[in-house]
Amino acid sequence: MNIIEILKQGICNINVVIEKEHIQENEGLLASGILDSYGFVEFLGFIESEFGITVEDDEFTAANFRDLTAMKKYIEAKLGNKK
Amino acid sequence: MSSEIAIIGMSGRFPESPNVEKFWDNLINSRDLIKEVPKDRWDWKNCFGDPKKNENKTDSKWGGFLDDVKSFDADFFRISPREADKMDPQQRIIMEEVWKTIEDAGYKPSFLSGTKTGVFIGASNNDYIELLQKEGVHQDAYVSSGSHLCMISNRVSYFLNLNGPSLVVDTACSASLVAVHQAVCAIQNKECTMAIAGGVNLCLIPRKYFSLSHAGMLSPDGRCKTFDKKANGFVKAEGAGIILLKPLKKAIEDGDHIYGIIRGTALNHNGFGGFEHSLTASNSEAQAQLLISAYEDANLSPDTITFIEAHGTATALGDPFEIAGLKKAFKTLYNKWNLPEPKTPHCAIGSVKSNIGHTEPAAGITGLIKILLAMKHKKIPANLHINELNPRIRLDKTPFYIVKELEEWKQLIDEKGIPIPRRAGVSSFGFGGANAHVVIEEYENKQEHIDNNKQYIIVLSAKNEEILKIYAKNMVDFLEKNKDNILLSNIAYTLQIGRESMSKRLAFVAHSINDLIIKLNHYCNGKYNSELYDDEIVNLWLSGEEVNWDLLYTDSNPKRIPLPTYPFEKKKYWYDSSIKKTIIQPQIKLKTLKTKNSP
Numbered sequence: 001m002n003i004i005e006i007l008k009q010g011i012c013n014i015n016v017v018i019e020k021e022h023i024q025e026n027e028g029l030l031a032s033g034i035l036d037s038y039g040f041v042e043f044l045g046f047i048e049s050e051f052g053i054t055v056e057d058d059e060f061t062a063a064n065f066r067d068l069t070a071m072k073k074y075i076e077a078k079l080g081n082k083k
Numbered sequence: 084m085s086s087e088i089a090i091i092g093m094s095g096r097f098p099e100s101p102n103v104e105k106f107w108d109n110l111i112n113s114r115d116l117i118k119e120v121p122k123d124r125w126d127w128k129n130c131f132g133d134p135k136k137n138e139n140k141t142d143s144k145w146g147g148f149l150d151d152v153k154s155f156d157a158d159f160f161r162i163s164p165r166e167a168d169k170m171d172p173q174q175r176i177i178m179e180e181v182w183k184t185i186e187d188a189g190y191k192p193s194f195l196s197g198t199k200t201g202v203f204i205g206a207s208n209n210d211y212i213e214l215l216q217k218e219g220v221h222q223d224a225y226v227s228s229g230s231h232l233c234m235i236s237n238r239v240s241y242f243l244n245l246n247g248p249s250l251v252v253d254t255a256c257s258a259s260l261v262a263v264h265q266a267v268c269a270i271q272n273k274e275c276t277m278a279i280a281g282g283v284n285l286c287l288i289p290r291k292y293f294s295l296s297h298a299g300m301l302s303p304d305g306r307c308k309t310f311d312k313k314a315n316g317f318v319k320a321e322g323a324g325i326i327l328l329k330p331l332k333k334a335i336e337d338g339d340h341i342y343g344i345i346r347g348t349a350l351n352h353n354g355f356g357g358f359e360h361s362l363t364a365s366n367s368e369a370q371a372q373l374l375i376s377a378y379e380d381a382n383l384s385p386d387t388i389t390f391i392e393a394h395g396t397a398t399a400l401g402d403p404f405e406i407a408g409l410k411k412a413f414k415t416l417y418n419k420w421n422l423p424e425p426k427t428p429h430c431a432i433g434s435v436k437s438n439i440g441h442t443e444p445a446a447g448i449t450g451l452i453k454i455l456l457a458m459k460h461k462k463i464p465a466n467l468h469i470n471e472l473n474p475r476i477r478l479d480k481t482p483f484y485i486v487k488e489l490e491e492w493k494q495l496i497d498e499k500g501i502p503i504p505r506r507a508g509v510s511s512f513g514f515g516g517a518n519a520h521v522v523i524e525e526y527e528n529k530q531e532h533i534d535n536n537k538q539y540i541i542v543l544s545a546k547n548e549e550i551l552k553i554y555a556k557n558m559v560d561f562l563e564k565n566k567d568n569i570l571l572s573n574i575a576y577t578l579q580i581g582r583e584s585m586s587k588r589l590a591f592v593a594h595s596i597n598d599l600i601i602k603l604n605h606y607c608n609g610k611y612n613s614e615l616y617d618d619e620i621v622n623l624w625l626s627g628e629e630v631n632w633d634l635l636y637t638d639s640n641p642k643r644i645p646l647p648t649y650p651f652e653k654k655k656y657w658y659d660s661s662i663k664k665t666i667i668q669p670q671i672k673l674k675t676l677k678t679k680n681s682p
Binding site (some may be wrong): 030036038043044045057 | 404
């Protein structure tokens with residue numbers, strides 16, 4: 001499973017004007033303006049349903065959601081714990 | 084907290100709410116007070132557009148606006164029309180609100196003269212100077228004193244001759260709550276004996292709308308949908324609020340009317356730990372630490388806190404971050420107090436931003452005044468615009484619930500069956516990362532005595548007859564609403580010792596509150612004749628003499644109570660007129676003189 005690709009697709013579903021290749025893996029989604037606050041909440045919902053995980057309040061931190069690379073690491077850890 | 088601080092006076096004006104009574108009326112009736120930008124601010128059509136595609140455009144045409152920002156009673160404050168024209172209306176509004184706050188506490192403002200009273204005001208926007216510059220208004224000496232933010236508090240200290248610290252705090256949206264914290268600390272550190280604290284915000288130019296809406300922070304539909312799934316940003320708003328503080332012990336000694344007690348306060352900063360490492364991003368961890376500090380300072384069991392007035396800026400991420408911080412703080416506090424997890428939610432969460440928008444530097448004092456009003460009326464107003472809770476806000480197994488309808492604010496009862504005073508907290512977070520939280524407890528004012536005498540001398544005065552009639556009418560309206568809950572002796576006493584004696588005077592003897600209402604109505608209708616109420620002291624005071632009123636109360640102990648305050652004259656002072664006055668008028672005068680003196 002290519003987590004980064006899935007995440008990029010999720011972003012493109014929300015922000016329909018952005019192209020996948022313009023989303024950088026080490027860029028903040030809010031700071032870059034790719035997603036607004038409202039879009040980010042939608043994106044979290046996408047992550048939860050797509051990967052079958054629940055993002056707890058205390059996991060929703062800069063360390064886990066700073067950029068796509070951090071998110072990938074976080075999702076992998078969650079999926080690993082599930083197994 | 085080293086010593087508790089009492090709040091003994093309050094006053095404020097908010098969108099479509101010229102005073103706190105009207106503000107409360109609007110809140111309990113769940114009114115949304117946001118409207119289109121009024122024409123006397125700017126024409127919103129000229130700058131309406133997509134902020135991402137065009138420079139100097141905003142997709143918000145909304146705001147919470149004060150009814151009148153141009154009027155001021157310059158004569159009352161001994162300020163010349165030329166100077167008043169150049170004064171930031173935020174200074175003018177604060178001068179009036181401070182006066183009203185002191186009177187609300189039942190004190191003559193001159194009573195504070197020469198005392199170590201501090202003035203702490205939160206303010207960060209300075210739109211008026213930008214307007215003056217844009218319009219090319221002559222930059223005379225009055226522009227400096229009229230536009231500098233520090234003058235908002237310094238001018239109050241100057242006018243009232245106060246010798247405590249006098250400063251303006253700018254931490255953006257948390258400024259007025261930071262000001263309250265500083266006022267509390269200054270009293271505790273003995274830098275001042277009393278303190279005036281609060282904040283002010285006006286929206287006079289569209290410029291700030293451009294960058295805020297470009298950043299997606301302003302709600303394009305003009306609804307502040309705090310905690311709702313569809314929250315899409317805040318709405319800018321105007322407001323001003325002031326409270327008067329003194330040590331609780333002293334307030335009780337002095338027999339003051341107490342609105343509430345400040346039990347704890349805390350400040351902190353997000354550091355760079357905010358989400359996405361952005362300066363403006365929320366940080367639930369820092370917010371949690373802030374609340375833990377505030378409730379540790381208050382030393383109150385967290386299960387006795389029954390209302391939180393949240394910052395609640397209505398952004399889809401900011402709201403859940405705030406709630407996450409709140410949850411984390413209370414979980415820690417519950418553990419520290421060895422309390423079991425709450426079985427049912429008992430702490431209401433509200434945000435006044437859903438009614439009036441975001442008063443930015445005045446937001447904290449706005450929330451604090453909402454809490455004081457809620458304590459007074461024992462009701463918690465509803466949050467507006469919640470159709471579906473933001474999915475990131477999860478309140479199961481927490482003490483919290485979101486208030487969706489006006490509700491009774493019930494008192495908790497301890498295990499011995501003794502009622503616990505209502506307790507609440509208010510949060511304010513600055514967009515630069517500076518946070519503040521204040522913990523308030525209700526205070527039950529005891530009405531110990533009854534009216535011993537059958538009659539009391541009522542006095543009322545103003546600068547002129549027109550204002551005195553408005554004052555008398557306001558008093559009638561107030562008495563009609565409150566006559567069952569107040570004593571004539573307290574009314575008489577407060578008007579005698581808690582109001583300045585001015586040149587136009589009205590005085591008579593009243594035998595009951597109904598009699599007082601009838602006589603005030605007579606005055607309003609032009610039927611008053613002082614000869615009808617012949618009384619030695621009445622005549623003495625009417626002749627312009629000062630009376631030592633305390634001598635009338637040697638065998639009783641009346642109290643200062645909140646009564647209507649001085650109704651300031653509404654005269655327009657704005658920069659347009661100053662251009663004409665400063666540049667054109669002197670030339671005409673010179674010309675006239677020349678002609679007259681010419682042979």
